[in-house]
Amino acid sequence: MHRSEDAAIVLDAVGKRYPDGTTAVGSLSLTVPRGELVALVGPSGCGKSTTLKMINRLIEPTSGRIVIDGQDVTKADPVALRRGIGYVIQNVGLFPHQTIRDNVATVPSLLGWKRRRARERVDELLDLVGLEPETFGDRYPHQLSGGQRQRVGVARALAADPPVLLMDEPFGAVDPVVRDRLQDEFGRLQDTLGKTVVFVTHDIDEAVRLGDRVAVLAGGGDLRQYDSPAVVLGDPADDFVAQFVGSERGLRRLAVTPIEAEDLEDPPVVRATSAESAAAAAMDRADLPYALVVDAEDRLRGWVHHEQLRDRTDVRPRRMEAYVGRDASLKEALSVMLRYDAGWVAVLDDDGRLLGVLTPESLHAALRRSIRTTEPLPLPDAG
Ligand SMILES: Nc1ncnc2c1ncn2[C@@H]1O[C@H](COP(=O)(O)OP(=O)(O)OP(=O)(O)O)[C@@H](O)[C@H]1O
Numbered sequence: 001m002h003r004s005e006d007a008a009i010v011l012d013a014v015g016k017r018y019p020d021g022t023t024a025v026g027s028l029s030l031t032v033p034r035g036e037l038v039a040l041v042g043p044s045g046c047g048k049s050t051t052l053k054m055i056n057r058l059i060e061p062t063s064g065r066i067v068i069d070g071q072d073v074t075k076a077d078p079v080a081l082r083r084g085i086g087y088v089i090q091n092v093g094l095f096p097h098q099t100i101r102d103n104v105a106t107v108p109s110l111l112g113w114k115r116r117r118a119r120e121r122v123d124e125l126l127d128l129v130g131l132e133p134e135t136f137g138d139r140y141p142h143q144l145s146g147g148q149r150q151r152v153g154v155a156r157a158l159a160a161d162p163p164v165l166l167m168d169e170p171f172g173a174v175d176p177v178v179r180d181r182l183q184d185e186f187g188r189l190q191d192t193l194g195k196t197v198v199f200v201t202h203d204i205d206e207a208v209r210l211g212d213r214v215a216v217l218a219g220g221g222d223l224r225q226y227d228s229p230a231v232v233l234g235d236p237a238d239d240f241v242a243q244f245v246g247s248e249r250g251l252r253r254l255a256v257t258p259i260e261a262e263d264l265e266d267p268p269v270v271r272a273t274s275a276e277s278a279a280a281a282a283m284d285r286a287d288l289p290y291a292l293v294v295d296a297e298d299r300l301r302g303w304v305h306h307e308q309l310r311d312r313t314d315v316r317p318r319r320m321e322a323y324v325g326r327d328a329s330l331k332e333a334l335s336v337m338l339r340y341d342a343g344w345v346a347v348l349d350d351d352g353r354l355l356g357v358l359t360p361e362s363l364h365a366a367l368r369r370s371i372r373t374t375e376p377l378p379l380p381d382a383g
Contacts, residue, residue, distance in 0.1 A: 008034040008164060008196035009055060014064035015221075016050050024050040025221030027064065034163075037190055037197040039211030041204055043244070047221035048200040052166050055198060056085045068164060083107055086157030086165040086195075090172040093153075094141040100126070100152055101137040107160040125155040130185060147178035154186065158193070165197045171206070183209055204245050208233060208256045216241050229256040234371035253367055254331035259324070263366035264347055264356025267292050272301050272317060276309040292346060293317035298353040300346055323348055326355060330366055333358050 009032035016024045025047040032038045040048045053059040055066055057078040066073050073081055094103045101122050102109075108118040123133040129151040141149055150171060157165055171182045187210055190197065201207050207214045208229035215226045218240050225237035233253040236242035245252070268282040268291035283291050289306040302317025322342035324333050326349050333345045337360070344357040358366070 008032055008069060009198065010065075010067040011051070011055075012065040012067065014051070014054055014061050014066055016047070016054060016059060017062045023220050025054070025061075028217075028221045028223055029064075030215060030223060030226060032196060032198060033212075034196050035194040036212040037195075037199055037210055039199045039201060039207035039214045040217060041201055041207040041214055041244075042217035043219070044202060046217045046219050048202070048217060049168055051217075051221055052168050052198055052200050055164075055166055056082050056087060058082075083110060083160065084162050084164070086160075086162045088150075088153045088157045088165070088167040088170040090169040091149075094149060094156075096141050099138050099140060100131070100144070101133070103141065103152060104156045104159055106156060111160055121159060122155075125158055126152075128158075128189065129155045131155070145178075146174045147182060150174060150178075150182055151185075154189075158195075163196055165195045167197060167199045169201055170199075172201070172203075179206075186210065205252065208252060216244060230370040234367065251331075253370070254334055255329050257330045257367060257370040259326060259328055259330065259333060259347055259358065260366065260369070261355065263358065263362050263369065265344075265359055265362050267344065267346075267357045269294055269354065270304070271296065279304060280306065280309055292320065292354060292357070294354050297351075300348055300352060300354045320346060322346065325350070330358075330363055334363060337363075 011028050011030040011032075013027045013029050014025060015027050018024060028047075028051060030038075040051060042048055050059055054061045055068075055073075057073065057076075061074065068085075094100075095106075101119070104122045104125055105118045108121060113121070123137065126133040126136060131148060131151055136144065136148065136152075141152070144152065150173070153170065157167075171179045171186075174182065183206060190210070199207075199210060211229055213226060214229050214232045216224045216232060216237075218224050225232055225241045227237075230253060232241065233245055233249045233256065236245055236249070242249075268286035268288055270279040270282050270291050270293055272293050272295050279291055279293075283289060283306055290303055292303050293301045295301050300320060300323060302320045304317055308316065308318070322336050322340040322344070323346040324336055326347055328347070333347070336342070337345045337358075344359045346357050347355045349355055
């Protein structure tokens with residue numbers, strides 16, 4: 001259970017009404033837990049960008065409160081506020097006449113960092129986002145590809161190490177292949193940085209891939225569902241959400257559901273040093289014609305079929321190719337299962353030790369489990 005002090009950002013009945021009468025956001029309440037990435041997703045014009053810009057006060061709310069780290073930001077100095085919040089937008093908005101290093105150093109310079117400290121930080125960040133500082137540091141934005149510019153945008157937003165990062169369609173302007181790479185890289189970066197991130201996208205695949213939680217908005221900033229990707233895909237709150245997440249939501253769920261220990265089945269296992277009689281006995285007990293073979297440290301060595309044991313006095317394992325690491329998703333496990341036409345996939349820990357196997361049945365059970373395992377969040381007024 002999350003405690004209310006874990007809430008990094010609290011939107012408390014926040015609204016934005018324009019003078020012409022347009023309600024961009026009616027009344028939105030949402031708690032963003034510290035260190036999590038929340039994806040705001042919804043159709044065009046539903047108020048995602050407006051919501052994001054109210055958090056750093058590029059847009060002033062007309063009602064409600066926004067609290068960051070216990071402080072009501074509607075009362076803060078907006079310029080100081082923005083320096084403490086990283087902001088990444090589509091097309092980045094790099095300064096064209098400044099080098100990449102100077103672009104990344106924007107906020108450290110504003111904060112009065114010493115040149116040397118800023119320079120070190122900038123090079124560290126360029127490395128972090130996969131841009132060799134020696135090669136790219138002195139270039140100008142037009143000398144970079146779209147994907148490289150987006151990486152600079154991320155580096156710039158991270159420069160002063162802000163605890164909060166706001167990202168508005170940050171990978172929207174690049175082609176699908178580059179986009180996939182950037183998502184992958186940013187996902188891994190976020191795993192190590194653990195920033196509190198609010199991420200706007202209209203792409204449900206991007207939202208479920210990157211989000212710890214996904215907030216699905218309908219027009220006027222109407223929050224229809226706020227839950228883990230697995231629950232949003234597996235148990236949409238209403239027809240609007242179901243339609244938005246699409247008819248392929250079943251397949252999408254596989255990609256966002258991790259393998260848990262409780263999903264695994266115990267196959268018959270024999271040691272590489274076992275006598276064939278012990279191997280045969282293990283298969284008989286499990287009523288299966290095959291067994292996995294492990295070494296003395298439980299590391300997977302292969303598998304044997306009952307037939308192979310005939311006329312033998314030892315166990316000679318065949319290579320086992322259908323395996324995944326414990327960090328894999330159900331999609332990866334299924335993909336391996338199909339690739340090797342295997343009835344089960346071994347799941348290994350980081351040292352290659354056998355944790356268990358997934359079968360089509362346990363995969364199905366894992367999908368069912370995944371929609372029951374999200375933690376409730378405190379209500380905004382508890383923050
Ligand atoms: N200055 C303005 N005056 C009146 N209405 C506005 C103004 N700015 C934005 N809006 C309206 O507010 C609504 C929400 O806009 P917002 O940019 O937040 O949508 P969005 O969900 O981010 O959309 P998209 O995915 O297309 O970027 C839209 O209907 C938009 O037309």
